[in-house]
Amino acid sequence: MTLPVELRHDETFVLNLGPQHPATHGVLRVKLTMDGEYIVHAEPVLGYIHRMHEKIAEAGSFPQFMPNTARMDYLHALAFNHGYALVVEKAAGIEVPERAEYIRVITVELNRIASHLLWWAAFLLDLGGFTPLLYAFDDREKVLDLLERITGSRLTYCYMRFGGVYNDIDDEFIAGTRDFIRRLRSRMPRLYHDLVTHNIILIKRITDIGFISAEQCRRYGATGPVARGSGIDFDVRKNEPYSVYPEFDFDVPVYHECDSMARYMVRVDEMEQSMRIIEQALDKLPDGPVQAKVPKNLKPEAGYYYSAVETARGSLGHRLVCDGGKNPYKLKLRSPTFSNLSLFGEVAEGMLLADALAFMGSLDLVIPEIDR
Amino acid sequence: METSIWRPIIYLVGIMAFAGVNAAYLGWCERKGAGRIQRRPGPKEVGPAGLLQPLADGIKLMTKQLLVPQGVDGIIFRVAPVIAMIPAITSMVVIPFSGNIQARAMELSVLLLFALASLAMIAILLGGWASGNKYAIISSARAVSQNLAYEIPMLLTVIAIVMISGSMNLRDIAIDQQGGFWHWNIFRFENGHFLYMWVGFIIFFICSIAETNRAPFDMAEAESELVAGFMTEYSSMGFGLFMMGEYLNIVVGACLTATLFLGGWDCPFGQTPGVWWFLLKIYILIFTVIWVRWTFPRTQVYRLLNLSWKILIPFSLVNVLVTAAFIKVF
Amino acid sequence: MTILEQTQAALAPLFPAQEEPPAAAEPEGEEPVEAATSPAERRPGVATTEYSRQGYHLEVLCEPGQLVAVAEILDRQRFFIESIAGVDWPKQEQLEVVYDFTTYEAEPCRVAVRTVVPRTAPLVPTISGVFSGADWHERETFDFYGIIFDGHPDLSRILLPEDADFHPLLKDYMP
Numbered sequence: 001m002t003l004p005v006e007l008r009h010d011e012t013f014v015l016n017l018g019p020q021h022p023a024t025h026g027v028l029r030v031k032l033t034m035d036g037e038y039i040v041h042a043e044p045v046l047g048y049i050h051r052m053h054e055k056i057a058e059a060g061s062f063p064q065f066m067p068n069t070a071r072m073d074y075l076h077a078l079a080f081n082h083g084y085a086l087v088v089e090k091a092a093g094i095e096v097p098e099r100a101e102y103i104r105v106i107t108v109e110l111n112r113i114a115s116h117l118l119w120w121a122a123f124l125l126d127l128g129g130f131t132p133l134l135y136a137f138d139d140r141e142k143v144l145d146l147l148e149r150i151t152g153s154r155l156t157y158c159y160m161r162f163g164g165v166y167n168d169i170d171d172e173f174i175a176g177t178r179d180f181i182r183r184l185r186s187r188m189p190r191l192y193h194d195l196v197t198h199n200i201i202l203i204k205r206i207t208d209i210g211f212i213s214a215e216q217c218r219r220y221g222a223t224g225p226v227a228r229g230s231g232i233d234f235d236v237r238k239n240e241p242y243s244v245y246p247e248f249d250f251d252v253p254v255y256h257e258c259d260s261m262a263r264y265m266v267r268v269d270e271m272e273q274s275m276r277i278i279e280q281a282l283d284k285l286p287d288g289p290v291q292a293k294v295p296k297n298l299k300p301e302a303g304y305y306y307s308a309v310e311t312a313r314g315s316l317g318h319r320l321v322c323d324g325g326k327n328p329y330k331l332k333l334r335s336p337t338f339s340n341l342s343l344f345g346e347v348a349e350g351m352l353l354a355d356a357l358a359f360m361g362s363l364d365l366v367i368p369e370i371d372r
Numbered sequence: 373m374e375t376s377i378w379r380p381i382i383y384l385v386g387i388m389a390f391a392g393v394n395a396a397y398l399g400w401c402e403r404k405g406a407g408r409i410q411r412r413p414g415p416k417e418v419g420p421a422g423l424l425q426p427l428a429d430g431i432k433l434m435t436k437q438l439l440v441p442q443g444v445d446g447i448i449f450r451v452a453p454v455i456a457m458i459p460a461i462t463s464m465v466v467i468p469f470s471g472n473i474q475a476r477a478m479e480l481s482v483l484l485l486f487a488l489a490s491l492a493m494i495a496i497l498l499g500g501w502a503s504g505n506k507y508a509i510i511s512s513a514r515a516v517s518q519n520l521a522y523e524i525p526m527l528l529t530v531i532a533i534v535m536i537s538g539s540m541n542l543r544d545i546a547i548d549q550q551g552g553f554w555h556w557n558i559f560r561f562e563n564g565h566f567l568y569m570w571v572g573f574i575i576f577f578i579c580s581i582a583e584t585n586r587a588p589f590d591m592a593e594a595e596s597e598l599v600a601g602f603m604t605e606y607s608s609m610g611f612g613l614f615m616m617g618e619y620l621n622i623v624v625g626a627c628l629t630a631t632l633f634l635g636g637w638d639c640p641f642g643q644t645p646g647v648w649w650f651l652l653k654i655y656i657l658i659f660t661v662i663w664v665r666w667t668f669p670r671t672q673v674y675r676l677l678n679l680s681w682k683i684l685i686p687f688s689l690v691n692v693l694v695t696a697a698f699i700k701v702f
Numbered sequence: 703m704t705i706l707e708q709t710q711a712a713l714a715p716l717f718p719a720q721e722e723p724p725a726a727a728e729p730e731g732e733e734p735v736e737a738a739t740s741p742a743e744r745r746p747g748v749a750t751t752e753y754s755r756q757g758y759h760l761e762v763l764c765e766p767g768q769l770v771a772v773a774e775i776l777d778r779q780r781f782f783i784e785s786i787a788g789v790d791w792p793k794q795e796q797l798e799v800v801y802d803f804t805t806y807e808a809e810p811c812r813v814a815v816r817t818v819v820p821r822t823a824p825l826v827p828t829i830s831g832v833f834s835g836a837d838w839h840e841r842e843t844f845d846f847y848g849i850i851f852d853g854h855p856d857l858s859r860i861l862l863p864e865d866a867d868f869h870p871l872l873k874d875y876m877p
Contacts, residue, residue, distance in 0.1 A: 128670025220835035332787030
């Protein structure tokens with residue numbers, strides 16, 4: 001009888017995790033060199049869902065690229081909408097009406113909650129807990145219903161316009177959002193914390209797993225909850241305030257444990273902070289138009305522009321180069337997970353397979369956003 | 373015992389039917405239970421309340437092709453699911469469903485059950501090994517280490533029971549506990565002294581969940597890590613038999629727990645003992661197993677082994693010693 | 703001293719030709735805009751840019767050979783790498799690489815480092831030795847533009863198939 005696994009001369013073997021694997025949430029492939037259940041070397045292999053959005057951007061006019069932005073990070077699509085709108089507005093010098101800014105913040109934060117809920121559900125699924133998935137999806141469904149009302153779509157939004165938003169919000173949306181916040185707040189302690197966060201199995205499973213030091217974060221350019229779980233107080237919304245974020249009183253949750261539990265707590269706390277922002281925005285919501293007058297043929301001045309926004313996964317950057325034409329001359333998307341994932345190989349070395357997958361789950365990967 | 377030819381035939385049919393119905397409908401119960409816990413209806417389209425779902429699943433599995441991938445060890449690959457089923461069904465032979473419903477009251481029935489339980493592990497090992505799949509191999513290795521680790525505390529607790537009852541015959545152990553719940557091993561009083569057998573009960577129950585590879589100890593299957601573990605390459609009834617074997621193992625585990633600790637077919641109030649009490653007890657236990665599965669996330673394989681070697685085994689050893697001391701002193 | 707000034711001061715010695723960069727460069731907010739279509743016309747140096755207009759504070763134009771030195775200075779100033787973008791300028795027969803750095807500090811400071819290489823021989827030294835995160839960004843830029851990052855440990859395709867023989871973001875690439 002032959003051996004079922006061919007061992008190499010140093011008794012390791014190569015395990016292909018993905019591109020079709022339940023824990024990689026999409027089509028990420030990780031080439032693992034394993035010594036038994038220990039990982040000797042891990043190398044993510046990307047590009048399975050690469051669609052060359054940057055070339056598409058160069059081929060069309062500025063507004064034509066807007067729908068594409070939502071196809072990258074399909075979980076926090078509105079932040080990608082927002083980021084792209086911001087950089088073009090910056091380049092073309094477009095002023096956004098205040099009401100539109102507030103609506104942007106409300107919808108982006110709602111979308112952030114939906115994204116974190118889905119991450120939470122999927123993370124628990126990675127750890128073998130099925131039931132939380134349904135609870136989180138129940139709440140996420142409410143967010144999607146709300147956003148569907150005003151944006152017209154449930155996942156791949158194309159809601160932002162240069163100089164405003166596509167659709168004004170109505171009283172029903174506002175009442176629904178308040179209802180949702182009340183509902184999520186009442187469900188949080190029991191369904192989310194009692195059942196999961198304080199569960200001893202979960203705590204043992206993710207505490208001290210996937211240690212990322214602050215220095216490692218800096219070397220790899222990690223942002224978002226990954227950096228904040230390593231004690232770095234960096235949130236683009238606070239550090240480089242954009243839109244009307246300075247108007248709101250919210251905290252940036254930072255944990256210093258550097259492990260998967262810290263990243264878990266950062267995201268769970270961020271949901272509460274997002275709810276605070278939404279509540280304040282709803283209270284302060286000014287009247288007025290939601291769309292500024294914008295020329296049909298947008299021709300921003302030639303130049304180099306950069307704008308960053310905070311998505312659910314970290315700092316999303318748009319590097320825009322204009323040559324005075326009506327197409328973006330060059331649009332580079334700095335996707336947060338691309339940088340966050342690049343430290344996976346270094347951190348996963350020496351880990352157990354099961355721990356590495358828990359760690360990978362805590363990075364909150366959205367593959368289309370990495371591959372673009 | 374009468375020696376008529378009908379007895380083996382009736383019991384054969386009866387056990388096969390019991391095993392078949394359980395294997396099929398535990399899947400339904402599990403999905404309904406999971407649905408209940410997850411605030412969704414569960415299967416409801418096929419038949420009233422989805423009751424025909426197992427039938428539909430069965431037909432689907434049977435009509436599918438058993439794919440045998442290239443590079444697998446063909447014979448062992450095909451035999452492994454059968455090996456998974458055989459010990460589960462065979463175990464039913466010695467289980468006393470009530471005072472007079474038992475296929476064969478063997479003197480060493482406890483020993484036979486444990487021998488058969490080890491065989492189930494062999495099936496997983498063979499299935500995973502023959503698949504020639506890396507995930508399956510990791511899964512097999514996990515399953516073996518897990519089963520080895522959990523058989524020890526399980527046996528040790530059973531030794532304590534055997535010492536109390538003075539018999540390795542399940543029927544005698546159950547008869548020994550008749551007459552109300554205060555006679556059951558779990559709440560056992562001996563000469564006015566409490567025997568702390570509930571410690572043994574908890575150890576035994578945890579072990580039986582681990583032995584049957586159920587969440588949160590489903591290291592071998594661990595679908596988010598190992599795809600589907602040893603079942604990765606199996607399709608059709610190969611997969612179906614493994615699943616049925618798993619459910620039957622749960623039933624056997626519950627039967628064993630009920631017989632060893634919960635008085636078998638005894639009524640909690642000392643009246644009307646009968647098979648219905650036994651069934652009630654095992655289904656409560658099975659429900660608990662399902663409930664646990666849909667509540668907790670999975671543990672980590674090394675923590676699982678630590679739990680056995682560092683906590684359960686010492687506790688069960690102490691349990692045996694304490695029980696022995698009690699029996700000697702009182 | 704703010705991070706911006708510190709960084710400017712630290713970078714200044716690299717560009718001795720410029721007359722007193724930190725102070726002199728201050729009011730030149732408009733300059734990079736003019737330079738945009740023809741990146742080569744500007745001389746190497748450090749210049750502040752108008753943040754509200756362009757979204758970053760400091761622009762460093764350097765020779766490819768100075769890149770590692772710039773990266774080391776930025777590393778000492780506790781910056782991290784956000785992205786590397788290639789830009790193709792076929793008319794000027796040039797490829798440009800734009801590195802974006804920023805800091806975790808509360809005070810925002812974004813630095814863009816730009817460098818140009820001839821289109822026929824796009825060779826840039828790697829900074830992956832300084833910032834580990836630059837590794838993948840450089841591979842991506844190589845993938846899309848064919849820019850060779852000299853000294854990169856594993857300069858292979860990252861997003862495109864490993865057997866691809868084209869660089870899609872070059873302006874003359876037609877699928």
